[in-house]
Amino acid sequence: xxxxxxxxxxxxxxxxxxxxxxxxxxxxxxxxxxxxxxxxxxxxxxxxxxxxxxxxxxxxxxxxxxxxxxxxxxxxxxxxxxxxxxxxxxxxxxxxxxxxxxxxxxxxxxxxxxxxxxxxxxxxxxxxxxxxxxxxxxxxxxxxxxxxxxxxxxxxxxxxxxxxxxxxxxxxxxxxxxxxxxxxxxxxxxxxxxxxxxxxxxxxxxxxxxxxxxxxxxxxxxxxxxxxxxxxxxxxxxxxxxxxxxxxxxxxxxxxxxxxxxxxxxxxxxxxxxxxxxxxxxxxxxxxxxxxxxxxxxxxxxxxxxxxxxxxxxxxxxxxxxxxxxxxxxxxxxxxxxxxxxxxxxxxxxxxxxxxxxxxxxxxxxxxxxxxxxxxxxxxxxxxxxxxxxxxxxxxxxxxxxxxxxxxxxxxxxxxxxxxxxxxxxxxxxxxxxxxxxxxxxxxxxxxxxxxxxxxxxxxxxxxxxxxxxxxxxxxxxxxxxxxx
Amino acid sequence: xxxxxxxxxxxxxxxxxxxxxxxxxxxxxxxxxxxxxxxxxxxxxxxxxxxxxxxxxxxxxxxxxxxxxxxxxxxxxxxxxxxxxxxxxxxxxxxxxxxxxxxxxxxxx
Ligand SMILES: [Zn+2]
Ligand SMILES: [Zn+2]
Ligand SMILES: [Zn+2]
Numbered sequence: 299x300x301x302x303x304x305x306x307x308x309x310x311x312x313x314x315x316x317x318x319x320x321x322x323x324x325x326x327x328x329x330x331x332x333x334x335x336x337x338x339x340x341x342x343x344x345x346x347x348x349x350x351x352x353x354x355x356x357x358x359x360x361x362x363x364x365x366x367x368x369x370x371x372x373x374x375x376x377x378x379x380x381x382x383x384x385x386x387x388x389x390x391x392x393x394x395x396x397x398x399x400x401x402x403x404x405x406x407x408x409x410x411x412x413x414x415x416x417x418x419x420x421x422x423x424x425x426x427x428x429x430x431x432x433x434x435x436x437x438x439x440x441x442x443x444x445x446x447x448x449x450x451x452x453x454x455x456x457x458x459x460x461x462x463x464x465x466x467x468x469x470x471x472x473x474x475x476x477x478x479x480x481x482x483x484x485x486x487x488x489x490x491x492x493x494x495x496x497x498x499x500x501x502x503x504x505x506x507x508x509x510x511x512x513x514x515x516x517x518x519x520x521x522x523x524x525x526x527x528x529x530x531x532x533x534x535x536x537x538x539x540x541x542x543x544x545x546x547x548x549x550x551x552x553x554x555x556x557x558x559x560x561x562x563x564x565x566x567x568x569x570x571x572x573x574x575x576x577x578x579x580x581x582x583x584x585x586x587x588x589x590x591x592x593x594x595x596x597x598x599x600x601x602x603x604x605x606x607x608x609x610x611x612x613x614x615x616x617x618x619x620x621x622x623x624x625x626x627x628x629x630x631x632x633x634x635x636x637x638x639x640x641x642x643x644x645x646x647x648x649x650x651x652x653x654x655x656x657x658x659x660x661x662x663x664x665x666x667x668x669x670x671x672x673x674x675x676x677x678x679x680x681x682x683x684x685x686x687x688x689x690x691x692x693x694x695x696x697x698x699x700x701x702x703x704x705x706x707x708x709x710x711x712x713x714x715x716x717x718x719x720x721x722x723x724x725x726x727x728x729x730x731x732x733x734x735x736x737x738x739x740x741x742x743x744x745x746x747x748x749x750x751x752x753x754x755x756x757x758x759x760x761x762x763x764x765x766x767x768x769x770x771x772x773x774x775x776x777x778x779x780x781x782x783x
Numbered sequence: 784x785x786x787x788x789x790x791x792x793x794x795x796x797x798x799x800x801x802x803x804x805x806x807x808x809x810x811x812x813x814x815x816x817x818x819x820x821x822x823x824x825x826x827x828x829x830x831x832x833x834x835x836x837x838x839x840x841x842x843x844x845x846x847x848x849x850x851x852x853x854x855x856x857x858x859x860x861x862x863x864x865x866x867x868x869x870x871x872x873x874x875x876x877x878x879x880x881x882x883x884x885x886x887x888x889x890x891x892x
Binding site: 300301310311312313314321359468511512514515516519527542543546547549550 | 886887889
């Protein structure tokens with residue numbers, strides 16, 4: 299038997315709101331849903347009249363609903379905003395291809411300009427190519443780190459005042475829970491903020507911060523909004539998957555737990571003596587970073603050097619890997635020089651393939667060509683262009699011998715990898731026990747500077763190790779990490 | 784004795800990925816006592832339907848759709864386009880020609 303709408307409008311209720319328990323008809327639900335978001339926006343003063351705002355659009359439910367609601371409210375309440383869509387194309391065949399079609403649909407439906415930026419343009423690598431290098435195990439690290447920065451770059455190109463992201467209440471509650479579970483106090487403190495971003499960066503705002511996922515999905519369904527949903531083709535994070543499942547189980551029993559967790563996150567006080575990592579800019583690319591060189595640049599360097607796992611584990615391990623790599627590069631270079639010298643003695647110059655590396659047929663030169671192509675896009679090239687030149691100006695079939703060196707080189711790299719790159723326990727197994735990979739996770743990564751996967755240990759490693767802490771948290775007694783309420 | 788029940792089943796929001804990517808199905812449930820001889824009640828309800836779905840439609844990874852005798856939290860159920868929470872959830876008695884829709888909120892975007 300039908301339940302009447304709580305507002306007394308005379309129509310039958312169509313859904314029970316998780317947030318309030320009210321039974322509402324479609325129209326009253328639309329009104330409540332949109333008005334709450336309007337209040338969130340005005341109360342937090344997210345926008346100013348005349349602002350250009352980029353909606354981070356993934357084609358998924360959250361960003362599709364966000365774009366729709368912002369357009370509606372902009373007209374209804376005369377926000378005076380210039381809204382546009384910003385999408386990142388990671389280059390994942392079959393996944394992003396399809397979702398980008400959805401974003402283009404959004405562009406047409408909402409009459410907003412759309413900017414699509416690809417990893418390929420920005421970094422020289424597509425996700426498909428990265429996966430081919432490193433396998434599927436760690437790629438979410440790359441994807442998340444690259445995408446976060448890609449959005450900043452895109453927003454800078456568009457010249458917008460801020461980026462609006464589709465994070466909903468369930469996402470934020472999940473992030474609070476994750477930061478508690480990881481002991482990541484710095485991020486716990488920041489993750490509930492409705493506006494994030496430090497000086498010199500374009501702020502991110504979350505207009506759906508208090509909007510339940512269920513209501514977003516119901517709104518999209520009743521409004522017949524087209525969105526894209528899929529299992530991310532790459533590995534989900536098992537730890538996050540459990541946190542998400544736990545939250546959904548609790549929400550089923552008591553729906554207010556989502557708001558309660560957000561409230562807890564907002565009001566939790568962090569003891570003064572907790573050292574929060576200070577924000578600075580990356581010396582290579584100039585984007586915001588907590589380290590001298592940002593994670594994106596480290597990962598990219600790893601890829602370009604053929605050490606793709608660089609940057610996935612602890613930073614101290616990455617450092618060691620790099621040192622060994624560089625030392626071994628010096629040896630390699632020396633042996634090349636020796637080889638070159640030998641050649642000079644034996645062969646006459648006319649036999650040499652000149653410096654046009656494109657035409658050099660030796661396997662090694664090809665590799666360098668590829669690296670050089672990438673380095674033109676990235677300022678952080680450690681690519682051994684000097685080696686490449688040496689090879690090219692000296693090779694004539696004798697590359698075979700240099701190739702041997704290259705193989706030796708690879709073996710050594712492999713050993714290095716085995717030796718140093720481990721910290722993978724916090725990274726998911728592919729299809730790990732029924733966890734739905736949730737592309738909104740990638741949305742998290744995308745939008746949320748608080749969402750990078752860090753373990754407690756890694757946090758301490760990066761941020762506290764430098765200070766003279768003798769205990770590296772293995773005893774669990776790092777007093778400074780206690781939370782004061 | 785209740786006869787068979789015809790239903791329109793719909794899957795959306797990514798839930799269809801667990802059902803061969805088919806979003807709409809027409810199904811016909813046999814008489815309840817025929818399918819569950821030991822059943823204590825006479826009419827099909829959503830709880831029974833979920834068992835039927837598990838037996839007949841859900842081939843792999845049922846834990847992504849079901850949990851206990853219900854749907855996995857995060858999967859929304861609509862009965863004739865209305866929230867099942869308004870209609871008794873698992874105990875809702877199915878009527879001939881009902882549309883039952885399952886929308887996943889877990890497959891994000
Ligand atoms: Zn109403
Ligand atoms: Zn993923
Ligand atoms: Zn950088």
